[in-house]
């Protein structure tokens with residue numbers, strides 16, 4: 001769990017505005033891109049999508065990820081192509097949604113209803129969120145659940161943002177810890193990532 005960063009992953013990406021820019025994930029399986037003891041080439045995460053909250057727009061240089069709507073409401077996925085310098089670019093994107101090829105305009109948002117999925121190729125800027133007013137309502141907030149099935153996930157080095165954000169911010173603890181996060185296990189600094 002420690003070496004492959006499995007388990008709870010809760011982050012505001014340093015935004016200090018968790019209800020708007022943040023994410024709650026649980027990594028179920030993963031390999032390790034630089035450690036032959038963990039040869040799995042694939043990863044799986046569950047993601048909680050409360051309405052109103054997004055992860056920041058980002059892309060990966062190596063990871064290819066499928067986003068799957070596992071239930072609740074609709075998941076909106078905004079996709080933007082990059083140019084040769086990894087900057088946002090105009091044009092079109094060729095996608096596969098539920099196994100069907102589709103061409104969209106760069107920057108367009110695709111809506112996934114429960115059960116639907118799409119594949120995000122490396123170097124594609126993406127941001128996704130639960131569509132307002134469509135999720136299971138708990139205490140007045142709509143929730144959806146998505147999952148990510150991907151190539152091996154290197155969260156330490158393969159996340160690229162367009163703002164001054166970080167993948168694992170330092171958390172100021174104001175209550176006793178109940179669970180370790182995936183980047184907090186004792187001895188994690190000793191692992192060469």
Ligand SMILES: [Fe+2]
Pocket residue numbers: 058059060065126
């Ligand atoms: Fe991603």
